[in-house]
Amino acid sequence: MDDSGLWLIGLGPGDLNQMSISALSAAKAANYRFLEGYTALLPPNELGNLEEVVGPWELRMRSSVEQPEELLDLAQNHRVALLVVGDPLQATTHVDLQLRCAQRQIPCHIEHGISITTIVTGAVGLQSYRFGRQCTFAYPYGDYLPTSPLEIILENKERGLHTLALLDLDPTGMGEGDQQPMTPKVAVEVLRKMAQKLEVDVEEWTLVLCSDMGTDDANVNVGSAQQISEVTGGRIHCLLIPAELHDVEDAALARW
Amino acid sequence: MDDSGLWLIGLGPGDLNQMSISALSAAKAANYRFLEGYTALLPPNELGNLEEVVGPWELRMRSSVEQPEELLDLAQNHRVALLVVGDPLQATTHVDLQLRCAQRQIPCHIEHGISITTIVTGAVGLQSYRFGRQCTFAYPYGDYLPTSPLEIILENKERGLHTLALLDLDPTGMGEGDQQPMTPKVAVEVLRKMAQKLEVDVEEWTLVLCSDMGTDDANVNVGSAQQISEVTGGRIHCLLIPAELHDVEDAALARW
Incomplete structure (x- = not known):
């Protein structure tokens, strides 16, 4: 070396x-x-x-x-x-x-x-080649809330593609202080606020919450926005928003 | 265990x-x-x-x-x-x-x-979150040549997203015999044939050829379709088709 x-x-x-x-x-x-x-x-x-x-x-x-x-x-x-x-x-x-x-x-x-992007696109059972562009949910600052993540999700869905949404770690946005990974509750709040702005109904969507992937505590939850917002365990999360599911994917998600 | x-x-x-x-x-x-x-x-x-x-x-x-x-x-x-x-x-x-x-x-x-998908989306210098859906170039069988890979590339480009195109390993399509990774020459032939069917001009596109990524022989070539088709070294390849480049990406690609 x-x-x-x-x-x-x-x-x-x-x-x-x-x-x-x-x-x-x-x-x-x-x-x-x-x-x-x-x-x-x-x-x-x-x-x-x-x-x-x-x-x-x-x-x-x-x-x-x-x-x-x-x-x-x-x-x-x-x-x-x-x-x-x-x-x-x-x-x-x-x-x-x-x-x-x-x-x-x-x-x-x-x-x-x-990388987490490899793990979640494969491990959950959705087909990796069916993922569109990924997005990140940032913590909201006061009234400021960009809707671009939901726009990416909607564009992907329209093309029959799944979306990986990474969740912010840093409530200050500065990358300096203590990091606080976004909870499922806050993530769903962000999703709902974006949905309100864009006048989209996300309550019937199936969401996949991936928690602590790649560790012994890895956990996957599948459910509605309301169900996912009530998940309290876990430390670091990300969300998958599936498009329409193929058969193997359906069976794979049914495990969780 | x-x-x-x-x-x-x-x-x-x-x-x-x-x-x-x-x-x-x-x-x-x-x-x-x-x-x-x-x-x-x-x-x-x-x-x-x-x-x-x-x-x-x-x-x-x-x-x-x-x-x-x-x-x-x-x-x-x-x-x-x-x-x-x-x-x-x-x-x-x-x-x-x-x-x-x-x-x-x-x-x-x-x-x-x-995974190769992590390596090429990061290592080349394109931003990983700007990748759209990936596609695979299959070997052509006689006159049969699906245009869906190019359609995916065009949709991605329209949305300002890069595409990773994996290249087929198996000329027989059966997954049984000797595997023969697709050469850059054949990959560009496939691209040109699809372009002809869809009446798209790809000759001015910038392509990024990634060869043997993740090994000591890893190599990246950036160039036009014609230039890439003339690359003869390397064993296993994949192609990136960038959308419009951001500044850091431009600088990163200029290294190769």
Whole structure:
């Protein structure tokens, strides 16, 4: 392994045993390890295991990843690992890091990870090739509530495609403070508010709530908006909004 | 680990070091190992390493996976691993295996893997949330050539979304014989034939050819249909058809 550079290392979806063999070895070999703490979160128990698995690490939030001078200065002469939950290149920020490394002629290595987008499109039983564009439900700020996520869902549905809706982690929108993954209750509130603005009835829709996917606590709930809003367990969630179901999909969803 | 059941184990995209730690351990612990050989392929050198990494294995093609009595009978009393390149639940067939296990009350475990869909949507530098529905270019049979892949690409483009086009591995369409991954030349022929039928001009489009992603030989080529059709290196390819590019994406693609 070279003596300097930036390693963008995917930790996988939550359980550190889902790191790849080569990601683990790159993380261990680093001189400095930073956990990127705002595009995704590790479960608390795995956060506790991280030092034992890869070695000492520090947390870095949005500002030090988007203005990465500290990381890049270090990477000029040392092996620096930025640990990212999921796959490190699913967030635009990390692509930007690659480009900045290229500008400064710092070697930038990628260790891919298992991504939530792979897990939910496959594991629930919906067919992965039937997913349209994904969207994200952001926390509402006062009266401001964009309807673009529901517009994406409606466009997908019209084309017979399922939608993956990721749920916001950060009520402040700044990527700096404590992260609070959006609960099913708030997610359904956001969906209903968008539906009201666009005058769409979502109450009869079937929703699939995926909770803590890729960990031992993984759980799937299928139900109406009202039923999903009442789910209280789980830590990190995302929502699938299926289009009309094919037969195998119907049978696969009936398991949950 | 339990004494019997079926383990669907993701090998990742080609380099066995990209298996997850827990996938490796499940594969090693199995009493019987079968490599699913028709939805994706390992590079020849990794195929040679497989026994050393996980233990002895046998190849199984489409019929024994879609009519899985042999697998399920064995799994009733033994630990049976079905090794799948990429993520084991991205193909409908494997979801069907889960359902059959449930019917026969055979425990079915999933070990997720890094999927080509994660790698290409992130690694190339296009934003993963801007991808629409994916499609697959099948080998043409005589005069028969469905235009649905190009229709998906056109719909995506109209909505400002990129498309991932997977390329067929199997000229016979049966999933049984020797697999022959579609070359860039044939892929562009298929694209042009579809374009002719739909009266669309694709010659000015920018295409992104991703070759052997997730292996040491990974390579990306950006160019026109004509330029891409002339690429001769590489083993397994897929195509990205970008919509209009954002700034970071433009910079990211300019690297290749």
